[in-house]
Amino acid sequence: MRIEVRDYAHPDVVKLVAEVQQEYVVRYGGFDETPVDPTEFTHPSGLFLVGYLDDVPVASGGWRVHDPETVEMKRLYVTPAARGRGLARAMLAELERVAIAGGYRKLILETGLKQPEAVELYLSSGYDTIEPFGFYADAPLARHLGKILTP
Known part of the structure; x- marks a missing residue:
């Protein structure tokens, strides 16, 4: 897989x-309503791949x-036709690598219990449960995870 940096409006x-x-x-009956400002995903405040x-x-x-x-990951996704090839794991590794290169020490995220594949990916990649944060901090189906990034 070739990975490219892209503007959020691309x-x-x-x-x-x-x-x-x-x-x-x-999976949940509605969109993710977390407030997202596209400029948050532009250097130096963020990145989108x-x-x-x-x-x-x-x-x-x-x-x-x-x-x-700390950086917060959003929108890790693989199209249905491309699943099962390790692409999510490769994208996650690249997001971590670039965060480390930028001097960040921790990556946090929120996912949901109706996304068991995502939960398994994160747990098998060294993520642990953290204190709830953000828009879905009190949501019963939300799962908040984080990882200390090491070079």
Whole structure:
């Protein structure tokens, strides 16, 4: 998979974010309502990546600065046709690598219990349960995870 930095307004990002939002509708009955400012995913306050197979956008993920040492991951997603190939794990590793290169020491995220594949990916990648934060801090189906990043 070729991974490229993309602006949050890039057509491939818009397409993949719309797809992941539809995934939330199927699994939870509605969109992720977490407030997102597209400028949060632009250097130096953040980053957004798109993964391509044969020039087709198939994966996405980004992070935004949460505090001076921490970034929050958003929109890690792989299209249904490209699942089962380790692309989410590869995107996660690249997001972590770039965060480390930027001097960040921790990556946090929120996911949901109706996304067991995501929960398993994060747990198997060294993420642990953390104190709830953000828009879904009190949501019963939310799972908040974090990882100390080491070079």
